[in-house]
Every structure is written in C-alpha cells, then in structure tokens.
Amino acid sequence: MLNLLKRLFAGDNNSSRKQANDRLRLVLTHDRTATSAQLMETLKEEIIEVISRHVEIEGNPEVTFINEGRRSALDINIPLKGR
Amino acid sequence: MGEQKEGAQVIVVTSGKGGVGKTTTVANVSTSLAKMGYKIAVMDLDIGLKKLDLILGLENRVIYDIVQLIEGECTLKQALVKDKRFPELSMLPAAQTRNKDEIQPEQVKEICEQMRADFDYIFIDCPAGIEQGFRNAIIAADKAIVVTNPEISAVRDADRIIGMLESAGFTDIMLVVNRIQSEMVKKGDMLSIEDLMEHLCIELLGVVPEDKRVLISTNKGEPIILNEHSIAATAFNNIAARLTGKEIEFPTFEENSFWNKIRNLGRNLFPNK
Numbered sequence A: 001m002l003n004l005l006k007r008l009f010a011g012d013n014n015s016s017r018k019q020a021n022d023r024l025r026l027v028l029t030h031d032r033t034a035t036s037a038q039l040m041e042t043l044k045e046e047i048i049e050v051i052s053r054h055v056e057i058e059g060n061p062e063v064t065f066i067n068e069g070r071r072s073a074l075d076i077n078i079p080l081k082g083r
Numbered sequence B: 001m002g003e004q005k006e007g008a009q010v011i012v013v014t015s016g017k018g019g020v021g022k023t024t025t026v027a028n029v030s031t032s033l034a035k036m037g038y039k040i041a042v043m044d045l046d047i048g049l050k051k052l053d054l055i056l057g058l059e060n061r062v063i064y065d066i067v068q069l070i071e072g073e074c075t076l077k078q079a080l081v082k083d084k085r086f087p088e089l090s091m092l093p094a095a096q097t098r099n100k101d102e103i104q105p106e107q108v109k110e111i112c113e114q115m116r117a118d119f120d121y122i123f124i125d126c127p128a129g130i131e132q133g134f135r136n137a138i139i140a141a142d143k144a145i146v147v148t149n150p151e152i153s154a155v156r157d158a159d160r161i162i163g164m165l166e167s168a169g170f171t172d173i174m175l176v177v178n179r180i181q182s183e184m185v186k187k188g189d190m191l192s193i194e195d196l197m198e199h200l201c202i203e204l205l206g207v208v209p210e211d212k213r214v215l216i217s218t219n220k221g222e223p224i225i226l227n228e229h230s231i232a233a234t235a236f237n238n239i240a241a242r243l244t245g246k247e248i249e250f251p252t253f254e255e256n257s258f259w260n261k262i263r264n265l266g267r268n269l270f271p272n273k
C-alpha cells in the first residue's frame, strides 16, 4: 500500500533531476572503472561465449555493474538450462 | 596523511571543475574560524589566476607572493598578509604573473611545515584542474574538502578528484555542496543532497544555498559570513563549526520526500487551509 502510494506520488519520472541521476550513475561507473558502454557489450558477448562452450545457457544472460559505495563490481547473471 | 601532525591542520579545498565556489568557501570558512578565535592561514595556490585576495578584500595589502617566498626574495613573515578586521587571519598570496608549474610540490610542503607551528588551521585554495596546480595544492594537506555544485559536470569532476585524492592516500575527504536551490530540487529540476551523496559517497561537511548576497559581498571584498541576513553565511559558519568538531545538524533535505508530497497535495487540494 505504502509502495503504491509512494509510486503514485513519486512525481514526474522523467524529471531532469532523474535523468541527471541516471546519466551520472552510468558515467561515474564508467569513469571509475575506465570502461565504456561498448566494452560492456564486448564483455557480455565474450563471457557468454566462454560459458556456453561448457554449459547450455537459457533465457537472457545479463552482465551489469553494481555499485557499493565508490566501488563497482560486475554482476554476471547467466541462467543455465536445467535437465 | 591521515595521522595528526604537530600544529595546524592543513586542509585543501579543491573541486576539479572551475568556478564552483572553492575560493568563496576558503574565504568564508577561514574568516568564520578566525572570528571564533582560531589562528588561521590561507594559502592561495591558484598561481596565475589569483582571486582569494580580492574575495577577502586584501588585494591592496599584498606586497610579496608565494613564488617570491620560494625564490628567497622575502621571508615567510613578510609574505603573510594580516587581515586587520580579523587579527587571527593571515593570507599567503599567490603570484599573478607567474605559472602554476613554476613551483614544485616539495616547496609548498616546506612552506606549510614552516607555518604549522604558528596556526590552528591552514587552508589551501586549490586551482581548478588536475594538473600541476592540483598536485602542488594537495601535497601538504592532511584533509581535503571537495566543493561541488548540484550539476552533473561538476559532480563528475568531483568524483574524479575524490578518486585522485584517495589514490594520493587521503582518508579524510569531505563534501561541500554549493549553490543548491531547494525550489528547483522540489520541482525535480536539480540534483538533491541525497542524490549527490549517493553518487559521491563521502562525508557531507556542508550545504550552501544559492545566495545573491555572495556576489554582493564579493563586490565589496567582505566575507559573506559578516552578513547576518545571508543564508549562505549560516551555511559557512556551520561548516567552520563542524571542522572544529561541533556536531551541527543538517537541515532536512528531504524536500522531495514522500511526506512532503502528501503535504503539498493537501495544500493543492485545500488551498485556503
């Protein structure tokens, strides 16, 4: 209920403030790790390639950054096909 | 860095991006502390583009500068300009007609070490940028204040600077957010303090609102903290007090919080209430 209310009142989701935050989140992660959006794509492709050499992948693999404080980590989520 | 040395605490005020309010912060926090009775020195390391003397209203009292001091043309005592309004405040002026790379970090460090014994706090006004001027400014500092504005390019540069300070061994890095406009934050058109904290993840030292009186006081060469009507003055005084270890609460920044929205909605629905 509270969540619903919160969402209702969360205001303009496309406010320039929100856009600034979204853009900053990305650019700071790339700045800090000296990576680019392009590199992420390459990484994702290569990781999937290596994994699928050994196990069968199912669904949508994801490779994203997670930030903890000023540190970043790669979050690799690759669903595997079950028998 | 980190460990407490004898004498003064040396604090560098830096930002990466230019024009965000470093010099204004140095001038006001230092006068505020001097007014409290602390012995303060400010060192202008923006060599070639000096402004601190103007903002402090001391430009007519400058005789020697830091480059002349390093080159042995004067003594430290001769180079330091005393502020008549605040006897506890001294300024070591930058040189205007020289370049930032004409002095070396080691030379700045030596001057600082000479000054430590005579002061409680030494503030270093750092130039914009990440080059030699920045390296000169951070070498002798124990702590760093990073000034930023609620604006993406300033935040990005602040983040870069924080990273560089961390690599240089700084463990005490504090954030001052300058020129915040709560009306714009409320409207969703400006990054909030919480947003900046989320991105930069360092300790918050102060929040200074946008205030037209800052320019007026700059025109006059009088620090804004002397103006009782200024909201920026309160903010700078709070920063100074926090540096001395006083705990001063931050006003709530939750302008955009859920409960405020409900309150505002109430106001909009019942405008006459």
Ligand SMILES: Nc1ncnc2c1ncn2[C@@H]1O[C@H](COP(=O)(O)OP(=O)(O)OP(=O)(O)O)[C@@H](O)[C@H]1O
Binding pocket: B015, B017, B018, B019, B020, B021, B022, B023, B024, B025, B046, B051, B126, B127, B128, B178, B179, B208, B209, B210, B211, B212, B214, B215, B218, B232
């Ligand atoms: N809180 C404020 N409200 C309104 N104006 C401000 C505020 N803080 C600073 N300013 C104005 O912003 C301008 C830049 O400030 P200041 O010179 O302190 O920045 P700086 O970071 O030292 O710049 P530089 O990188 O050139 O050394 C000045 O004109 C000053 O009057």
Ligand SMILES: [Mg+2]
Binding pocket: B022, B023, B024, B046, B051, B125, B126, B127
């Ligand atoms: Mg300046």
